[in-house]
Amino acid sequence: MLDLWYKNAVIYSLNVATYKDGNGDGIGDFKGLTEQIDHMAQLGVNCLWLLPFYPSPGLDHGYDVTDYYNVAPSLGTLGDFVEFSHQARLRGLRLIVDLPINHTSEQHPWFQQARADPTSPYWDYYVWSKTEPESSTADLVFPGFQLSVWTYDLSAQAWYYHRFYQHQPDLNIGCPAVRDEIFKILGFWLELGVSGFRIDAAPFVVEEIRPDRPAKHRYEFFGELRDFLSWRKGDSVLLAEANVAPGEFDHYFGNGSRIHLLFAFLLNQHLFLALARETAEPLRSCLAALPQLPQFAQWAQFLRNHDELDLGRLTREERDDVYAAFAPRREMQLYGRGIRRRLACMLNNDRRRIELAFSLMFSLPGTPVVYYGDELGMGDDLMLPERWPVRTCMQWSDDKNGGFSASSGRLLHHMIGDGEYGPAKVNVIAQQRDPDSLFNWLRRLVEMRQSCPEIGWGALTLPESDCPAVLVQRFTWEGKSMITVHNLSQAQCNPRINDLPGGRRLTDVFGNRIYASKAESDAAIELDGFGYRWFRID
Numbered sequence: 001m002l003d004l005w006y007k008n009a010v011i012y013s014l015n016v017a018t019y020k021d022g023n024g025d026g027i028g029d030f031k032g033l034t035e036q037i038d039h040m041a042q043l044g045v046n047c048l049w050l051l052p053f054y055p056s057p058g059l060d061h062g063y064d065v066t067d068y069y070n071v072a073p074s075l076g077t078l079g080d081f082v083e084f085s086h087q088a089r090l091r092g093l094r095l096i097v098d099l100p101i102n103h104t105s106e107q108h109p110w111f112q113q114a115r116a117d118p119t120s121p122y123w124d125y126y127v128w129s130k131t132e133p134e135s136s137t138a139d140l141v142f143p144g145f146q147l148s149v150w151t152y153d154l155s156a157q158a159w160y161y162h163r164f165y166q167h168q169p170d171l172n173i174g175c176p177a178v179r180d181e182i183f184k185i186l187g188f189w190l191e192l193g194v195s196g197f198r199i200d201a202a203p204f205v206v207e208e209i210r211p212d213r214p215a216k217h218r219y220e221f222f223g224e225l226r227d228f229l230s231w232r233k234g235d236s237v238l239l240a241e242a243n244v245a246p247g248e249f250d251h252y253f254g255n256g257s258r259i260h261l262l263f264a265f266l267l268n269q270h271l272f273l274a275l276a277r278e279t280a281e282p283l284r285s286c287l288a289a290l291p292q293l294p295q296f297a298q299w300a301q302f303l304r305n306h307d308e309l310d311l312g313r314l315t316r317e318e319r320d321d322v323y324a325a326f327a328p329r330r331e332m333q334l335y336g337r338g339i340r341r342r343l344a345c346m347l348n349n350d351r352r353r354i355e356l357a358f359s360l361m362f363s364l365p366g367t368p369v370v371y372y373g374d375e376l377g378m379g380d381d382l383m384l385p386e387r388w389p390v391r392t393c394m395q396w397s398d399d400k401n402g403g404f405s406a407s408s409g410r411l412l413h414h415m416i417g418d419g420e421y422g423p424a425k426v427n428v429i430a431q432q433r434d435p436d437s438l439f440n441w442l443r444r445l446v447e448m449r450q451s452c453p454e455i456g457w458g459a460l461t462l463p464e465s466d467c468p469a470v471l472v473q474r475f476t477w478e479g480k481s482m483i484t485v486h487n488l489s490q491a492q493c494n495p496r497i498n499d500l501p502g503g504r505r506l507t508d509v510f511g512n513r514i515y516a517s518k519a520e521s522d523a524a525i526e527l528d529g530f531g532y533r534w535f536r537i538d
Contacts (some may be wrong), residue, residue: 002148003235005046006196006261007366007519008456010446011096013305015371016075017062018084018393020414021405027412027467027474028393028404030076033281034084036063036396039428041091043375043439046089049096049198049239051306052083057107057522059166061306061391063098063200064105064168076410078192085193094195096239101182102201103168124261125159129211139163143335145386146522150369159211163204173218183228190229196237199225201368202252202259203242219251222258223252239300243310249291264299266290269311271303271364273318275357276325277375278489281472282318284339284462286366286475288451298456299366304374307387308338309346330380342390344377349420351438352530355512358442359532362449363473363484365460375442376431379421381414392416402427448534454482458526465495470527472497473535481537490529497525500537510534 015028030053040048052062055072062072071081104111107234114122129150130296136150141164150159151166166197171178186197190225198206208216221240229236240250243265252259271284293299311319319337320435326332326341326346334340347353354377379390383390390487393415396403402415412479431437456475467470469489475482483506487493506525508515511533515526525533 002296004296005235006237008450008453009094009367009453010045010449011047011049011300011367011369012040012043012372013049013051013369014392014394015051015061018391018404019133020394020396023407025074026407026409027074030071030080030084030415034080034087035089035469037087037093040093042308042443043370044443044450045370046092046450047094047096047195049369049401050098052098052100054266057105059167060165061387063100064103064107064165065100066105066108066185088505089193089286092468093446094122095193096198096237097189097194097202098197099185099197100200101171101176102204103162103164103170103183105294106167106169110243115153115160116155117499118158121177125172125178125181127172127211128156129158129161130181131211132159133211142386144336161209161211163201163530164206170204170209173206174210174216174371175223178206178305178441179221179224180365182225186225186228189234190233190236195233196229196239197261198239198241199259200241202240203244203248208365217251219258222252223254225257226260226492240265243312245313246289246291253294253297255336256296260296260369261298261300263369264301265310265315265326267299267364268440269314269322271360272309272311272322272326273314274488274489275353276322279403280486280488281468282469283360288462294443299362299364300369301361301366302369302371303361303369304343305369305388306371306391308334308340310338311335315502317482334386340380340382340389342378342380343371344421345379349377349379350530352512352528353450354438355441356488356530356532358445359484359510359512359534360471360486360488363486363532363534364447365455365458365473365475367456368449370442375439376428378426379416379419381416384414389413392446397429398424399429399430399521403429422451447508452478452482452509453477453533455484461499463499465497467493467495469493470495474500482535483537484532484534485525487530487533492529493527494524494533496523504534505538506538508533 017028018408019028020032022029022038054065056062072245079487110122110125113120134150138356152159162169204220208217237260270282274283352409382389393404431439454475454477458475461474463472471486473484512531
């Protein structure tokens with residue numbers, strides 16, 4: 001029998017280098033991560049997603065890899081990783097590791113050998129052109145920070161393709177040796193206890209580029225990866241980063257035989273539009289328009305992550321509304337399409353709105369993903385460039401360096417110093433002790449979500465209410481049903497919900513406070529401003 005554990009999981013995303021320094025050298029490492037593993041276990045999550053920890057020059061937060069079969073020396077050794085993997089397994093925590101296989105670092109030995117010798121077997125690992133292609137300035141991923149997708153290399157005397165920065169030459173997915181190498185990378189980490197892989201930039205991974213012909217997409221490669229995992233470790237998963245239009249979802253899920261989980265970028269963008277406008281309509285319409293997924297497929301729901309909040313699939317008017325609400329100043333925006341702020345800052349550190357956003361995300365169909373520090377309401381530092389403001393060091397205590405490091409020198413990554421979001425006011429130890437903290441509230445939400453398999457497994461319907469600010473979702477699975485009700489407006493309301501069976505009792509199981517009991521399902525439901533309630537239908 002297949003183990004579809006990911007259907008009812010809660011994933012926690014972190015960067016080893018900014019999580020906990022275990023040896024006092026000013027950078028997080030696997031020793032420190034292992035020391036703090038009980039924090040994640042206490043939160044109640046059951047899967048960890050580790051951002052890249054491979055050897056790297058560090059020009060793109062570790063996504064510029066120089067060795068896929070090792071750990072960056074500053075983060076520890078393979079032995080340290082295996083010890084961490086073992087301790088995670090003892091606590092029931094699965095591991096998903098990032099897999100940046102669209103490109104390597106220009107310092108990777110494969111690229112160095114390719115640029116030095118066109119007859120090298122590694123020449124075909126990359127995409128080359130003897131003349132500058134006409135499309136060299138088209139489809140920039142980082143407008144304003146990236147000048148071209150083709151760069152001339154003096155050593156090779158040829159142009160090489162890079163979808164992202166010029167120090168990240170793209171791998172050639174059309175090369176059989178590259179595909180075989182990727183299978184070896186997966187097999188290597190599976191042997192060390194990994195349960196899955198997050199495929200970075202998935203649309204570009206399968207894009208075969210040739211300077212003399214149109215691009216070709218090898219979506220079948222996702223199926224080949226899935227087949228490999230199924231034979232090596234049947235319960236391992238693929239989690240893909242693909243901000244694509246609904247018409248392209250089938251390329252990734254197939255008939256349930258390709259990607260297991262796909263980040264729900266479209267829902268994420270409409271969630272923030274709904275929060276900005278204080279109306280449920282954008283989110284409700286998006287949910288209604290999503291296709292029914294194959295049996296083994298699943299959405300990965302999130303609020304924020306380590307990149308910008310991408311609003312590129314909204315219209316200009318919609319994007320401006322989100323900017324006005326959550327990023328009104330230019331330095332809060334990025335690439336003309338995104339927001340480079342943490343969740344708590346976007347919501348003005350308003351506990352009601354933060355709870356509403358989390359409750360809403362956890363109730364959407366799929367698997368919730370929490371970004372490290374957001375369980376505390378950590379802030380950002382807009383003085384840092386590009387996407388770095390949301391990648392500051394974890395705040396463990398009110399001690400020096402926020403308890404992140406005992407180093408007396410300078411930290412490699414930035415720590416928020418003081419103010420509303422500094423460690424003196426936002427840290428793990430203080431929130432663990434406070435029963436009313438955001439951390440302890442989120443811990444209860446994680447526990448509630450894992451006791452509601454209807455959301456991860458069930459069929460979704462969208463009952464209507466007589467209040468436009470209220471989103472109602474109903475999930476049904478194996479004869480059991482539950483509904484979640486969220487008021488996206490600051491105004492209190494008492495909506496009535498249509499399409500519920502008459503005479504059925506609604507049992508309150510989670511909410512922003514204890515409400516007076518409403519026995520019958522046809523009674524109006526009391527909701528505070530930014531209030532939320534989860535019910536079981538008896």
